[in-house]
Amino acid sequence: MKTFKLKLVECTSYFFILLFCYAAISKMIDFENFQVQIGQSPLLSAYAGAISYGVIICEILIVIFLSTRKSRSIGLYSSTALMSAFTMYIFLILNYSDFVPCSCGGILESLGWTEHLVFNLLCVILGITAVFIADNNTGFSKLSITALLFLSNVLCCFLVYILYINSEEIIKQDNNFTRRYLMHPIIEKKISSLDNPYYYIAGADDKNIYLGNIKFPQQILVIDSAMVIKKKINIELDIKEFPYRKLETKVAGKYYYIYDGTVPIIKRGLLSSSKPQTISLNDAYFSQLDVINNYNSFVLRTQSSKTKNLLIASLRTGLQKNKVELWPSFLRKQTDGVFDSDGALSVDSENGNIIYTYRYRNEFIVADSTFKVKQRLNTIDTVSIAQIKLIELEGSKYKLKAPPLNVNGFSTVHRGLLFNQSYLKGKYESTKRFKNSKVVDVYKTDSKLYIGSLYLENRNDTAVNDIITTDQFLYAIAGKQLIQYQLNQPLLKYLK
Known part of the structure; x- marks a missing residue:
């Protein structure tokens, strides 16, 4: 033994x-x-x-x-x-x-x-x-x-x-800044249960909110302001026609748009019709798209074929020949021009202003509908340089050496107000509350004015992943729930 x-x-x-x-x-x-x-x-x-x-x-x-x-x-x-x-x-x-x-x-x-x-x-x-x-x-x-x-x-x-x-x-x-939380900026009104957790917000107006679906990209769910599901728009699309890989939908005015920047193709249809028409084919590859308010103009985020840097481009349709124009000075490179320039693109439907919020630094860009940059403004945190570590690969390619510091997440803009989700905790904030919520900071887009912040609480341990605002409401998606919040005076007084 x-x-x-x-x-x-x-x-x-x-x-x-x-x-x-x-x-x-x-x-x-x-x-x-x-x-x-x-x-x-x-x-x-x-x-x-x-x-x-x-x-x-x-x-x-x-x-x-x-x-x-x-x-x-x-x-x-x-x-x-x-x-x-x-x-x-x-x-x-x-x-x-x-x-x-x-x-x-x-x-x-x-x-x-x-x-x-x-x-x-x-x-x-x-x-x-x-x-x-x-x-x-x-x-x-x-x-x-x-x-x-x-x-x-x-x-x-x-x-x-x-x-x-x-x-x-x-x-x-370790980010030395202090938030100002507004007194009851929103009040929860109603919740609508969704049948699956793959929805995202495709658009909204005073009467309805429109949800796209990652898993069922040819479907738009229409929910009215009373949070009652009205109908589903099933878009007729021959999926064998093109090698679709990333179909997305967006609603603006009386139209819906279904598009895939990897083909690239953009189709447009009336909300009353299930049959869209192709309005752009092979004009420009893109990774993000938004509609400028005349419904024939688009802002795209694309990539330079020469430098591989991310670029902002404009696309005009409805002409004898669609016109694409690149705006190389719109985004500003810090290191590689790709990871450091990543961000969220949105358009203020009321005035046509284009907003681009960088993901890894405290900056957002405001441009008018002619793509003239009006202002480069900052969020309240202190991360002015993207904290990204890269390894250079063959062929001038890079990969991340370590997880980058996320600064900004999802965002939406309405009537001159930018609602921007932040990943960074400020001074004197509750760690528990921060982990159980998404913090949204609100900024004016026509001046250097930080209005204040608000919490969007997690639902059944599921965090909010998308938002949109209208004249009266803020809508948020968290898993299989669509939550409607009433906008209160602390925010309403700033809406133009």
Whole structure:
């Protein structure tokens, strides 16, 4: 029996030697990729540099300790503690991360995060068993062994947790600005239940709100201001006619538009008709589109065929030949011209102003319907430079080295007011409230005026993902719910 126990300790030691030796060597061989994986972690990206070196050093030291009988006990304690730290990290990823990144590579590449968690737990149990057997033979009491194991494992788990908390502070919340929350700017009025969670807002007017659907792109759901579903418009479209990949719909005035910028094609139809007509084909590829108020003019976000930078373009239809014009000075490049210029495009239907809100920096652009930039204004946070880390690939292509700092999310504009969702928490704000809501900041688009902010609460743990405003209401979608909010005086007084 004693021989079996000693053999178990030896086999466990050889297993950890093999595991950590392979892990350390594979990380060193592809060190840049390993740093990128750590940098893309939503929990530890603020410490990617130090952790990438620290993990390799720890693994090499553990291999050295396990290789000799005199230090084997230290190696087993260290192996168990390090596997506990990895287990804690995976637990945080699965339960508290904004997103779950790709799993690690190497010998365990085929395992998902849950399988990794089980594997690590088994390694911890194996390590604890080996420690008890090894230290019992050296005269240590069970109480002493238990205390050392508890302290080393808990300390390592606590260290991972502290790194996670501090990384969250550095990446998301160290942003020295203060919001002004308005007194009852909106009041919830009614809720309409939707049959699936794939809806987005395609348009609205004083009488109706129009919802497109990601899963059923040829369908528009019409809901009136009393929050009663009126009808579904089923658009007749031959999906075999073109290689459609990203069909979207938009409603403006009496028309709906169904389009796919990857074809590229734009079709238009009356809301009273299910048969749209093609008004643009192969004029310009685009990733975003909005309608300017004469219904024959469009603003597009496209990409330069030469520089690959994101560009704003205008498209006019209804002429003898459709006219496309590029506006290369509209967006301003900071680093790569793609990731740093990403953002949300919208049009104020009341005055035709074009608004572009950058995703990764505190700026939005206001231009008139002739594409003349009137103002470049700032949101209230302090991120003026997009915090993006890139790796250059072959062919002048880039990929993200670490998750970028999201600054702005969805937005909508109406009568000179921009409603902009912010990802950043200001000073003195409740962390719990911030996590359970979407914060929307409201700005004037004709002056440097921040009006104030409001909360849009999560619904059944589902966050709001799209909004639109009319003269009376703000509408929001959260999962399978469409929520109608009444606009109150703190906001109404600013609507032109």
